Amino acid sequence: MKNLKKLLALVLAGAMALTFAACGAKTETETAKTETETKTEQSDLEYIKEKGKLVIGITDFEPMDYKDADGNWIGFDADMAKAFAKSLGVEAEFVEIEWSNKVLELNGKSIDCVWNGMTLTPEVTSAMDCTKAYCNNQQVVVVPVDKADSYKTAESCKELSFAVEEGSAGEDMAKENSFNYTAVKDQATAVMEVASGTSDAAIIDSLMAAAMVGEGTGYESLTYTVGLNSEEYGVGFRKGSDLTEKLNEFFEAAKANGELEKTAEKYGVQAALVK
Amino acid sequence: MQFIESIRHLVGTIIEQFPIVFPALNEGFLQTLKLFVITLVGALPLGLIISFGSMAKFKPISLITRVLVWIVRGSPLMLQLMIIYYLPGLVGRNIWGGGEQGRFIAACIAFILNYACYFSEIYRGGIQGVPVGQQEAGQVLGMTKKQVFFKVTLLQMVKRIVPPMSNEIITLVKDTSLARIIALQEVIWAGSAFMKSSHGIQGQIWPLFFTGVYYLAFCGILTLLFGYIERKLSYFE
Numbered sequence: 001m002k003n004l005k006k007l008l009a010l011v012l013a014g015a016m017a018l019t020f021a022a023c024g025a026k027t028e029t030e031t032a033k034t035e036t037e038t039k040t041e042q043s044d045l046e047y048i049k050e051k052g053k054l055v056i057g058i059t060d061f062e063p064m065d066y067k068d069a070d071g072n073w074i075g076f077d078a079d080m081a082k083a084f085a086k087s088l089g090v091e092a093e094f095v096e097i098e099w100s101n102k103v104l105e106l107n108g109k110s111i112d113c114v115w116n117g118m119t120l121t122p123e124v125t126s127a128m129d130c131t132k133a134y135c136n137n138q139q140v141v142v143v144p145v146d147k148a149d150s151y152k153t154a155e156s157c158k159e160l161s162f163a164v165e166e167g168s169a170g171e172d173m174a175k176e177n178s179f180n181y182t183a184v185k186d187q188a189t190a191v192m193e194v195a196s197g198t199s200d201a202a203i204i205d206s207l208m209a210a211a212m213v214g215e216g217t218g219y220e221s222l223t224y225t226v227g228l229n230s231e232e233y234g235v236g237f238r239k240g241s242d243l244t245e246k247l248n249e250f251f252e253a254a255k256a257n258g259e260l261e262k263t264a265e266k267y268g269v270q271a272a273l274v275k
Numbered sequence: 276m277q278f279i280e281s282i283r284h285l286v287g288t289i290i291e292q293f294p295i296v297f298p299a300l301n302e303g304f305l306q307t308l309k310l311f312v313i314t315l316v317g318a319l320p321l322g323l324i325i326s327f328g329s330m331a332k333f334k335p336i337s338l339i340t341r342v343l344v345w346i347v348r349g350s351p352l353m354l355q356l357m358i359i360y361y362l363p364g365l366v367g368r369n370i371w372g373g374g375e376q377g378r379f380i381a382a383c384i385a386f387i388l389n390y391a392c393y394f395s396e397i398y399r400g401g402i403q404g405v406p407v408g409q410q411e412a413g414q415v416l417g418m419t420k421k422q423v424f425f426k427v428t429l430l431q432m433v434k435r436i437v438p439p440m441s442n443e444i445i446t447l448v449k450d451t452s453l454a455r456i457i458a459l460q461e462v463i464w465a466g467s468a469f470m471k472s473s474h475g476i477q478g479q480i481w482p483l484f485f486t487g488v489y490y491l492a493f494c495g496i497l498t499l500l501f502g503y504i505e506r507k508l509s510y511f512e
Contacts, residue, residue, distance in 0.1 A: 055373040062472040069475075095373045097458045104357075108364030110373040188470035192480055211477055218288070218478035 044241035045088070048112060053091040056081050057111035059099050062211045063267040064117040076135075076267040081115050083259065084250050099186060100167055103127045106238050113243065114236040117207060119169040124236060129244045133232030134251055134260070136272045138206040139173045140224040142194055142213055148223050151201070157226060160200035163193035170203035173228045179203075188212070195219055203228065207269070232274065289481055295474050296482045303465025304489050310382060310451045310461065315444065317387035322394025330399060347392040352385065353453050359385045360457040375460065382454040390447060397439045401432035434508040441501035445494050462486045 048054050056078075058065040064077040073094040085092035097105050102118075105111045106128060119137060120130055143151055143160075151157050154177050162181035164170040170190070174181040182199060184190050190202035191212055204212075206227065213222040237244045254260040264270040328340035347355070360381040363370045371377030405428050413423035452463045466483035469476050476482075 057373075060468050060471055060473050062477070066472060067474065093374065095375070095458070096460065098456060101357075101361075101456070101458075104361050104365075105373075108361040109369035110361070110364055110371065110377070112373075186471075188467065188478070191478065192470060195480070208471070211472055213478065218476075218480065 044112070044238060044243045045246065048088065048090055048243065051090070053093045054081075054085045054088065055093045055095055055110070055112045056085075057097045057102060057105050057114045058094050058116040059096060061116055061208065063207065063269055065094065065115075076264055076269050077115050077117060079263050079266070080254070080260070081113075083254070083263075084247060087250055088246070099165075102236070106236065109238075112237070113247075117205065117233050118236055119205070119231050120234045121169050121172055121231075123167065124234075127239075128236035129239050129241050130234040130236050131244055131247045131251065133234050133274050135233035135269065136274060137231050137233055138227040139170050139203050139229055139231065140206045140209050141226040141228065142191055142202040142204060142209055142222055142224045143200070144194065145221055145223045147200075148225050151225055154226055154228055157201065163190040163199035163202045165190055165204070169205070169229075169231055173203050177228065191219060191222065194222060207272070285481065288479070292476055292479065292482075295476060296469065296479075296485070299468075299474055300462055300465050300482060300486060300489065303460060303462035303486075306379070306459065307448075307451045307461040307489070308493075310379070310386060310454060310459070311448060313383045314386040314390055314447060314451075317383065318390035318394055321387060321391035323398055325391055325395035326398035326402065329395060330402070344392045344395060347389055348396075352389050352450060353456050355389060356382060356385045356454060356457050378454075378457050378459050382457060382459050386447075386451070386454070390443070393443055394440070397436050397443065398432065400439070401436040402428060404435055405431045434505075437501060437505050437508060441497070444501075445497055448494055448497065449490060462489055 042050075058073070058077070060066055061075075063075055065073055065075045066078075068074045078094065081094075082092045095111055097111065102111075102114045106114060114128065117135070117137070118124060120133060124130065141151065141154075141157055151160065158177070158179065160179070162174050162179045163184050164174050164181050165187045166183040166185065168187065170187070171181070171183055173179075181203075182193070184193060187202075187204040187208055190199070190204060193199035194202045204224075206224070209224040211217070213219040213224060235244075235247055237247075251260065260273065261270060264273050325340055325344065329337050329344060331337045331340070360371060360378065371381045409427050409431065410423050413427045418426065451461055454461055455464045458464075463483070463486055465473075466486040469479045469482040471477070
């Protein structure tokens with residue numbers, strides 16, 4: 001019994017030491033972060049090449065990133081990402097993330113880029129190193145079909161209560177137009193709010209609205225009306241990454257040889273391409 | 276009338292989509308189950324060790340253990356998941372990798388640590404709840420301290436802790452859904468994927484609601500199991 005106790009004491013002491021080490025590290029997060037930013041370490045490109053793979057953070061978002069019948073990731077973004085990884089001589093690995101954690105995922109190095117029809121908002125461009133825009137997008141208002149006729153302008157929407165994705169471009173639009181809104185977890189939840197009547201309308205990406213609401217979807221009673229703005233999609237890397245420039249070059253080359261156009265046509269997004 | 280019509284429409288949709296949705300949800304539920312089983316396997320013994328720590332006569336150990344239990348029980352599991360998964364990468368090197376396996380391991384560690392701390396308090400209550408007279412009787416009979424613990428205290432502790440443990444274990448079943456914050460693709464994740472688009476189905480809410488059936492069925496089985504165990508342990512009465 002005595003020996004057992006001693007052993008236990010040892011094990012517990014070890015566990016405690018670990019816990020305290022972790023606690024200590026927590027308070028140093030901020031300083032460590034600034035250090036890594038200033039330190040001239042291994043560049044991102046070298047890091048990727050050493051790993052042999054580019055980890056791409058995505059959400060299931062048709063037609064940009066989604067799974068085919070065999071469970072492989074396809075879509076306009078996914079196909080371009082595969083081609084980009086190939087040009088670097090590394091493998092492309094797709095990982096589904098919680099969208100609101102994208103900056104955390106990137107800085108925590110669990111992913112290497114966010115390539116998922118990401119709107120270039122000031123929040124995004126200040127937290128990530130972003131490529132030039134490759135696709136145009138719009139934030140649109142989703143309303144029930146029977147009300148659609150009364151809400152054709154942003155001005156008329158002022159009397160509605162909105163649901164928007166927290167931290168999204170849609171939320172920025174709601175603020176800009178001083179709409180009365182509730183921030184919810186994601187765009188799908190925002191649409192569900194409208195369908196269940198807990199909100200009058202939602203603001204989501206036009207590409208997503210086209211896939212989610214209207215004929216042939218689960219939300220046949222909904223439609224989208226007003227386009228509130230025009231905005232652009234880009235790919236995000238870690239701050240200071242040399243991959244951003246690499247991808248800009250890759251996009252230029254793909255535009256020149258027609259690969260970008262061809263891939264876009266395959267997924268029906270050619271009209272949205274940045275010319 | 277409109278209500279009946281929309282119900283009919285919904286039932287039709289469910290029947291049509293069920294063959295696609297069901298396997299996808301099963302896959303998600305398998306992740307839920309794996310996390311549940313691994314957490315139990317890790318947390319049940321670790322909880323006993325922690326309970327010994329918090330009952331130790333040597334003050335520093337019991338103090339440190341109690342502080343650990345306070346930290347783990349006093350902060351949200353969702354926060355613990357995010358700290359365990361993201362912090363290593365933020366302060367230095369990401370030890371988990373970005374793939375599904377790394378996320379799963381990180382989730383297991385967070386759940387084991389969290390549940391071990393809850394279990395430890397249940398164990399402590401069970402052990403301290405055994406009347407002192409029982410231990411004294413063992414000593415009078417000439418048993419060693421070790422024999423008293425394993426043959427007298429532990430035995431009675433086990434039957435005392437079954438109701439609170441079953442409560443905690445059933446909570447664990449549902450808590451596994453928190454792991455989706457680090458993008459572990461368990462059954463709720465699989466269900467809500469259909470709200471956007473997954474497996475060629477767009478904008479459907481019913482698969483998410485349907486995941487409740489999995490939890491209900493599984494908790495039902497567990498409840499029956501715990502009832503059985505309680506009956507089996509009802510000797511001495």
